[in-house]
Amino acid sequence: MHIRPILVALRKHKLATFLIAMEIALACAVLCNAVFIIANRLSAMNIVTGVDEASLGEIVVTGFEPKEASDLNARMIAGLAAIPGVESVHAVSSVPFGPQAGVAGVTLDHKHYGTVIDYYVGDSGTIKALGLELVAGAMPDADDYQAIPDKAWLPPSARVLVTRALADRLWPGESPLGKMFWTGPYQYRVIGVVANFMGAAANGGGRAEWSAFVPALPGGTLAGTYQIRANPQDLERVMTEARKTVATIAPDVVLDHENSQSIPVLRAAHFATDRAMAGMLIGVIAALLGVTALGIVGLASFWVAQRRKQIGIRRAIGATRGDILRYFQTENFLIVTFGIVIGMLLAFVLNAVLMKFYELPHLPLYYLPIGALALWGLGQLAVLGPALRAAAVPPVVATRSV
Amino acid sequence: MFGYYFNLAMLSLKRNKVLTALMVLAIAVGIGASMTTLTVMHILSGDPLPGRSTHLYYPQVDPTPDNSYYGHHKYPLPMMDDRSAVDLWSAHRADRQALVVDSAVKVRSPDSSLPLMMLGMTSTTADFFPMFGVPFEYGSAWTPADDAGHARVAVISSNLNARLFGGKDSVGKTLRLKDSDVRIVGVLKPWRPIPRFYSVAGGIGANGQGADPYAKPEDVFTPYFTGLEINDGNFQQYTCWGNPPVPGHLENSPCVWVSLWVELGSAAKASAYRDFMANYVQQQKALGRFQQTDTRMLDLMGWLDAEHVIPSDAQLQMWLAFAFLAICLFNTVGLLLAKFLRRGGEIGVRRALGASHRAVFAQCLTEAGLIGFIGGVGGWLLTLVGLWLVRRQQTPYSDLVHMDTAMFTMTIGLAIAVSLLAGTLPALRASRIAPALQLKTL
Secondary structure: OOOHHHHHHHHOOHHHHHHHHHHHHHHHHHHHHHHHHHHHHHHHHOOOOOOOHHHEEEEEEEOOOHHHHHHHHHHHHHHHHOOOOEEEEEEEOOOOOOOOOOEEEEEOOOOOEEEEEEEEEEOOOHHHHHOOOEEEEOOOOHHHOEEOOOOOOOOOEEEEEEEHHHHHHHOOOOOOOOOEEEEOOEEEEEEEEEOOOOOOOOOOOHHHHOEEEEEEEOEOOEOOEEEEEEOOOOHHHHHHHHHHHHHHHOOOOEEOOOOOOEHHHHHHHHOHHHHHHHHHHHHHHHHHHHHHHHHHHHHHHHHHHHOHHHHHHHHHOOOOHHHHHHHHHHHHHHHHHHHHHHHHHHHHHHHHHHHHHHOOOOOOOOHHHHHHHHHHHHHHHHHHHHHHHHHOOOHHHHHOOO | OHHHHHHHHHHHHHHOHHHHHHHHHHHHHHHHHHHHHHHHHHHHOOOOOOOOHHHEEEEEEOOOOOOOOOOOOOOOOOOEOHHHHHHHHHHOOOOEEEEEEEEEEEEEOOOOOOOOEEEEEEEEOOOHHHHOOOOEEEEOOOOHHHHHOOOOEEEEOHHHHHHHHOOOOOOOOEEEEOOEEEEEEEEEOOOOOOOOHHHOOOOOOOOOOOOOOOOOOOOEEEEHHHHHHHOOOOOOOOEEOOOOOEOOEOOOOOEEOEEEEEEOOOHHHHHHHHHHHHHHHHHHHHOOOOOOOOEEEEEHHHHHHHOOOOOHHHHHHHHHHHHHHHHHHHHHHHHHHHHHHHOHHHHHHHHHOOOOHHHHHHHHHHHHHHHHHHHHHHHHHHHHHHHHHHHHOOOOOHHHOOOOHHHHHHHHHHHHHHHHHHHHHHHHHHHOOOHHHHHHHO
16 A cells, blocks of 8 residues: 555645544543543452451441440340351451441551551451451460450450551561551550451552451440351341341440441442442543544545545546555554554643542553554544445546546 | 524535534533533532631641651641630630531430431531521521530431421420430521531541531531530540540540631631631640641631542543543534535635625634534533433432533533634634635536
């Protein structure tokens, strides 16, 4: 295919060529960034909590006094455990995607601020029910589960489990086993490391997995939130029954309906805005590609109509249908390429702006060739109709009205 | 003349229906996407108290011992400890001032058969209602004497009044908050400031730590000191730099958890109040209670801005939608260019018969404007669809989203502006067509 004659022809339509190229450039920039944002949201939604989500749910009740805590725990645990299908009930401080509880700053030396972590408090059996996977050290012994004293919100000292992410954050490159850390006067010694365990906050970034499991006996502040384990098939039925049962087993407390759900339901609610955003972006991308394709179709149709005579002449002096078809396809390819080159630059500019205002990471380079391929494909698809019509122009046109 | 151009435009649009439909569609989709997001932004970023907001301020002081210990922050924490807040409040240096603290409280009503409820309770001081222009349906706010006397009184929302008392005048009735009885002294009219500006500290933008800034106002309002007494043990700190001695009881604890709002009628008063705050922190430092002397006092809109109340997703969507509108604009320019130049012969004849450059330009722009108007109507319909989709999403502000007259006018206006803008270049090109050349090829 000779490119020179096409370029010469395009030079006669500088403005229209420029417009279509700019449209492609903008589409390329928006496409790359929108897909990137979608990918980011989807990967955030796929966060690993490290627990058996499909088997777990939580019941949250409020409106009781600290002195009623032990009695409430006893009634709730017995009452909930009596529901058919419930495998275990444990008093816990929170569950992944549940209401945030026990977020506090920690320090390694009482002088320097370490980081903010999620404390997760639970009684014996909680770890097994959660399905946490130990990767180093040991699980807490029965002796490690102590009562939380009055007016304390955590056990003042304990042997705890931390996540690998938190261990890497606090003691990079060292074994965390046996290390100490503090929150105010409370002191904790690491005895084991779990692979993954997301705190309730799940605020994204590395922060989601900076959590520690503190063993404690139910009572004191460890009351009102219960983790239920059931067979995944029974879970939703069990949760419905559990929500109903609370009114009879503890009539003086108030059930927190919004948070008394299975973890899959809590997880879906947690990511509702991300899903909405991804949905909106997919809509924008679809509309964007549609409009760009329509623009190409419109302009190409115009050019075909304008050049009917020239096409007729070319056909009359020996050009095949394929030659005409390829002419328009090549022309489109050139324009789109021109647009993509500008679009790649624009994509990086847009990404830089988004990074500045919206905490977005760098656009990975491999998005650019993918975006380019998509737009080349779109251009070729859009131009196919007008190009086929051009190829169908009979040579006899050349003989008319010249 | 306009009528004639309008008829010509109609004829021209009918002649090539596919091209016309493509242009109208492009404008409609572009306008639909950008107006949907713009309407959401318009609602989220509105002034919750038009006319009043410029006189309302949010004072901040820094009670932390060492701001390097608790993470790095450039400004004082977004709430205050109770002692600083009450000190500033009781000085009465502003035209009006109100302490605000929210907590969840167990509510039951002896006069109603409804089950126990956990409701949000705003504990505040008497100035809250006149300062924020809160409308009353029945009764009135409590008095400053009630604040001082820790009176067991409450004001309830219209919503709670409907649930408990079927919307009837419930002034004088009793409500049981946790273990204490309070007498209802006022019932509000439906009141929904957007955002709920008085408790946005640490809103969605700040890691979602605080309350949802687009939530409804709490259902129960009690005097500040009354609230602290009756709901003791159920207060949440914004953050602490030491462990509170008793969880949920935050008075005199190393925590920030109370907000203060002041009304200052003029810039001079605001400046005097800033001096007063500066003096206060110096004095507290001299007493050894404060280590930091930073203060800040933003006005209402400035405070909403500083707390990043508008969800960043909504902003991001708006920018993407406008990038999309730009694409639609390029698209329309290209198509209009094709359309006008295709009629080169016709324009040549008009020029040869004496039409001026300007007349051809005006005719082409009329056509572009007409496309814009039709596209605008389509865009308005698509915006309604878009807003319906937004309402179906589970965002905190979904239920607030609707289109008002201002946004409707803007939709049509934007569509026509966009198409006129898109039409200018092609119309200029068309009006420059040399008549002779075109006539030759006819």
